[in-house]
Amino acid sequence: MAEKWRNWARQQTCTPARIERPASEEQLSEVVARAARDGLRIRPVGSGHSFTDTCLTDGVMVDQSRMQRVLDADPTTGLVTVEAGIKLHRLTAELHRHGLALENQGDIDTQSLAGALATATHGTGERFRNLSANVVACRLVTATGEVVEIDEARDPDAWRAARVSVGALGVISHYTLRCVPAFRIHRIDELRPAADVLADLDRLVAAHDHFELLALPHTDKVLTYASQRTDRPAAPPGRLTAWWNDDVLPNAGLGAACRFARLIPSAAPGVARAVAGLIGRYEQLDDSYRVYAHQRRVRFTEMEYAIPRAHAAEALERVRALVVDRRLPVLFPIEVRFTAPDDAFLSTAYGRDTAYIAVHQVAGAEYEAFFRAVEAIMDEYEGRPHWGKRHFQTAAALAPRYPGWQDFQAVRARLDPDGVFTNDYVARVLGPVPVSVPGGRP
Numbered sequence: 001m002a003e004k005w006r007n008w009a010r011q012q013t014c015t016p017a018r019i020e021r022p023a024s025e026e027q028l029s030e031v032v033a034r035a036a037r038d039g040l041r042i043r044p045v046g047s048g049h050s051f052t053d054t055c056l057t058d059g060v061m062v063d064q065s066r067m068q069r070v071l072d073a074d075p076t077t078g079l080v081t082v083e084a085g086i087k088l089h090r091l092t093a094e095l096h097r098h099g100l101a102l103e104n105q106g107d108i109d110t111q112s113l114a115g116a117l118a119t120a121t122h123g124t125g126e127r128f129r130n131l132s133a134n135v136v137a138c139r140l141v142t143a144t145g146e147v148v149e150i151d152e153a154r155d156p157d158a159w160r161a162a163r164v165s166v167g168a169l170g171v172i173s174h175y176t177l178r179c180v181p182a183f184r185i186h187r188i189d190e191l192r193p194a195a196d197v198l199a200d201l202d203r204l205v206a207a208h209d210h211f212e213l214l215a216l217p218h219t220d221k222v223l224t225y226a227s228q229r230t231d232r233p234a235a236p237p238g239r240l241t242a243w244w245n246d247d248v249l250p251n252a253g254l255g256a257a258c259r260f261a262r263l264i265p266s267a268a269p270g271v272a273r274a275v276a277g278l279i280g281r282y283e284q285l286d287d288s289y290r291v292y293a294h295q296r297r298v299r300f301t302e303m304e305y306a307i308p309r310a311h312a313a314e315a316l317e318r319v320r321a322l323v324v325d326r327r328l329p330v331l332f333p334i335e336v337r338f339t340a341p342d343d344a345f346l347s348t349a350y351g352r353d354t355a356y357i358a359v360h361q362v363a364g365a366e367y368e369a370f371f372r373a374v375e376a377i378m379d380e381y382e383g384r385p386h387w388g389k390r391h392f393q394t395a396a397a398l399a400p401r402y403p404g405w406q407d408f409q410a411v412r413a414r415l416d417p418d419g420v421f422t423n424d425y426v427a428r429v430l431g432p433v434p435v436s437v438p439g440g441r442p
């Protein structure tokens, strides 16, 4: 019987013709070539942590959870080659054993490396780029089963396309990443008046290696995460403190508050203020990968937009006002992060200092009206949606927001001329594969 697949948030499901689980690049190449011979489309899948329909297919789904090996790690150069299906938590633990670390991370580590890179997954810190910026080389299996080696020297356009590919070029089997010497982070979480933080935002972002804020809806408070890299010895928080701050509050506590607000939407503002009252100052000083990543057990859906950093405070104020004005029963914080610009054609931070603004809604609750209203605000700032998070854009709207759009399409036409890796999501957000012009743009 055909196997059913669903994503982490349990809101995207499909029944592929078959799900293949190759254990090596050789097997991957065989399953891809066989699918193409059978006339089936192919979709690579990681951990299914994207909120969109990006992984869905009725053709062949290629799951790389059996391809998680570290193939080479050189602590001197920092270059590490891995199989693309490796989960971030496994990768960061292995890197640590070699005295290495990822330069930056997002707030969970359960994604596969390939899935995280394909959607330009990012953390926060104005001096750091998203994860894909550290890809030095990769190996990509095209629809014929051929393995193409991609790096900047061999094929600079393919390298800038494959780092953030939305799975539209082929299945990446291996990555070589540039890693950094292992480091520790001292992070302080505290609740502050929103007005004070927003008035001082540029200084706060510049003063910290990693700065993030979570605006608590229906309150005048923001929770800030301010982190510095440090040589000081690790001093993890006590078990009870960690349990309360990392486990109870963001999981059971938030979950219970959301359930209550779903039952009685008009109570949301009061519940939000009560939750804010439970949040105290929290400090962590530990190896970077232990501080970055947290457990997320409340299922939710999310939209996140990348906008030019200069508009961050204004855009956030507009989203906060929207929630209050419409009396929306939203309890998840509005999350704001910052990254440096980079140059992958489809990177959401392409060519600009970027602020990311994310809104969430608990699984099962109405989210679309809220998200569409937020999207309308972000459109005014030429917002670029996170490729793995909800949005309602089409290729026509997105193309002008990416200076490297046509360059990406030229690489796509070259590597996947028959659109074997195009599913409904890819067709919607990137359009059909353009007809290629030899040696040029489509």
Ligand SMILES: Cc1cc2nc3c(=O)[nH]c(=O)nc-3n(C[C@H](O)[C@H](O)[C@H](O)COP(=O)(O)OP(=O)(O)OC[C@H]3O[C@@H](n4cnc5c(N)ncnc54)[C@H](O)[C@@H]3O)c2cc1C
Binding pocket: 008, 043, 044, 045, 046, 047, 048, 049, 050, 051, 054, 055, 064, 084, 085, 105, 106, 107, 108, 110, 111, 112, 113, 114, 115, 116, 117, 118, 119, 120, 121, 122, 123, 165, 166, 167, 168, 170, 171, 172, 173, 296, 386, 387, 388, 389
């Ligand atoms: C709780 C939670 C927290 C999150 N936190 C953050 C965060 O802090 N920062 C952030 O930026 N995002 C965050 N995200 C979003 C998440 O990082 C992205 O959606 C990411 O793509 C998920 O990785 P995955 O392995 O689950 O990939 P999937 O969702 O399975 O796949 C994502 C894309 O990658 C493609 N793909 C997978 N494998 C390959 C391959 N081998 N070759 C080519 N393409 C491939 C797929 O086709 C698909 O298009 C979060 C999501 C959740 C659910």
